[in-house]
Amino acid sequence: KNQVEQSPQSLIILEGKNCTLQCNYTVSPFSNLRWYKQDTGRGPVSLTIMTFSENTKSNGRYTATLDADTKQSSLHITASQLSDSASYICVVSGAGNYGGSQGNLIFGKGTKLSVKP
Amino acid sequence: NAGVTQTPKFQVLKTGQSMTLQCAQDMNHEYMSWYRQDPGMGLRLIHYSVGAGITDQGEVPNGYNVSRSTTEDFPLRLLSAAPSQTSVYFCASSSDGNYGYTFGSGTRLTVV
Numbered sequence: 001k002n003q004v005e006q007s008p009q010s011l012i013i014l015e016g017k018n019c020t021l022q023c024n025y026t027v028s029p030f031s032n033l034r035w036y037k038q039d040t041g042r043g044p045v046s047l048t049i050m051t052f053s054e055n056t057k058s059n060g061r062y063t064a065t066l067d068a069d070t071k072q073s074s075l076h077i078t079a080s081q082l083s084d085s086a087s088y089i090c091v092v093s094g095a096g097n098y099g100g101s102q103g104n105l106i107f108g109k110g111t112k113l114s115v116k117p
Numbered sequence: 118n119a120g121v122t123q124t125p126k127f128q129v130l131k132t133g134q135s136m137t138l139q140c141a142q143d144m145n146h147e148y149m150s151w152y153r154q155d156p157g158m159g160l161r162l163i164h165y166s167v168g169a170g171i172t173d174q175g176e177v178p179n180g181y182n183v184s185r186s187t188t189e190d191f192p193l194r195l196l197s198a199a200p201s202q203t204s205v206y207f208c209a210s211s212s213d214g215n216y217g218y219t220f221g222s223g224t225r226l227t228v229v
Contacts (some may be wrong), residue, residue, distance in 0.1 A: 003149050017209075031215060032215070032216065034218075041222075041223070042223070043121075043221050043222045043223050044207075045220070046217070046218065049216060049217075082161055089159070089160075093215060103159075105218075106159075107152075107160040107161075108159055109158060109159050
């Protein structure tokens with residue numbers, strides 16, 4: 001079964017500290033993996049997207065890594081800010097029919113990050 | 118450039134009532150989809166469309182209808198609301214169905 005598992009479920013860090021969020025997936029065949037940030041009461045916003053051949057992609061203080069062999073990804077946040085408080089969702093796109101039973105987008109449950117002053 | 122616009126932002130329905138959640142995008146995207154987000158669960162696909170006049174079911178389609186008469190609009194209809202449909206609904210669009218999804222800000226629906 002295609003699944004995306006994220007850890008930890010929630011995380012509290014102090015402002016200025018770094019943190020790393022984890023994503024493991026079993027989606028096959030694999031097309032791409034993306035990280036979204038979802039602020040409370042808002043829709044998800046894309047941070048990064050990586051295909052099979054990409055190992056690392058950065059977007060400002062956000063750096064995502066992908067190991068397609070072990071089917072693991074991480075999102076590293078550097079020098080956290082209060083505005084980083086949000087849910088971070090890992091989404092894996094399976095190759096194949098869009099949206100159908102083959103599962104175009106498989107969403108993780110998210111990691112809720114709280115950055116405290 | 119508005120992106121993906123969803124209306125209303127909040128709605129309370131009584132069991133058995135019907136309503137339509139609106140979704141419009143101004144990016145000329147062919148691919149549009151509806152998701153629901155429930156506590157402790159990832160977003161789940163309800164229905165999707167790969168172009169005007171073409172729709173198909175996703176993972177959790179029961180109790181919902183869609184149609185796509187124009188590229189811009191993709192409304193989601195609840196035929197007879199049930200408490201199990203209490204959720205936050207997101208509409209998303211994409212130019213190619215694979216990369217670059219844009220999500221709306223969501224509709225929070227409560228069925229009592």
